Amino acid sequence: MKIKDLEYYQDLIKCQNFSQVASHFNVRQPTITMAIQRLESDFGATFFIRDHAHKQLHITQAGQQFANHVAVILNELNIAKEEIARTQSGRIRFGLPPIIGNYYFPALTPSLLRANLMQSLDIYEHGSRELLKMLEGGHIDIALLGSLDPLQRPRLQTQEFAQYPFNVIVGKQSPLAKKKAISFADLRNQRFIMPGSEFFHEQAFKHMCHGAHFRPHILFRTPDIHVIKALVAENLGVSFLTSLAIEPSDEVVALSLTDKEQPHFRLSLAKRATEVLSDREQELWQLLIKQNQ
CATH class of the missing domain: 3.40.190.10 (Periplasmic binding protein-like II)
Known part of the structure; x- marks a missing residue:
């Protein structure tokens, strides 16, 4: 299975037009057709039905089911690219909601400064809901988050500090x-x-x-x-x-x-479950946990 085939497939789901997909990727239309045929052959299912009379493309139930998995696969690949590229930078993308940043985080900064971690942080200030999306989407690495319920997400590793x-x-x-x-x-x-x-x-x-x-x-x-x-x-x-x-x-x-x-109001530390922390990130994670024990 080719990653490019999955990208063609996802675009075809969105626009439902072979010619538009081919134009978007700057390839010939038969390239898109063959990619879809390969995927259908691999999975033994029909994903699209062409209505030539009305010039329409219909997505089958199997096609929609596969589209859901393709979205997850391509998203995880993008996250993997970002995480691997980030390991070379030495920077830590750190999410911090306004209330936690103003009233909780300042007490932690002396310890972070002594550990020479503050200068490695690129701080992203948003509400906890937005930071959750950014964390799961691979746009930040670690976050302090607020929630009303225990923060249990299948894609995250979390540790609750306080209520x-x-x-x-x-x-x-x-x-x-x-x-x-x-x-x-x-x-x-x-x-x-x-x-x-x-x-x-x-x-x-x-x-x-x-x-x-x-x-x-x-x-x-x-x-x-x-x-x-x-x-x-x-x-x-x-x-x-x-x-x-x-x-x-x-x-x-x-x-x-x-x-x-x-x-x-629950306060938790969170990262993606799939992410392998760098040495500096591991140091930050352990320091934050230690400060709250």
């Missing part, structure tokens, strides 16, 4: 500031200032609102956690944040929740 509860934060002048803990249902009439939907806070927030049986009044959304805390400090609304993002120096009051079922 942080979610708190409600209010301004010091708010009547709620006198309390130490509240039920989420007590917030029914409050105005919320929340992180953007790219944060895991959104899923946790919806879970709590659903459990408390109310639709929240969202006053404002922003990806900047510092802005959220500043607005709450001005008593313009309340917010719902992981305790990881709340510091003693913040001019807000953090309230615990009394609800029985509460989500937690």
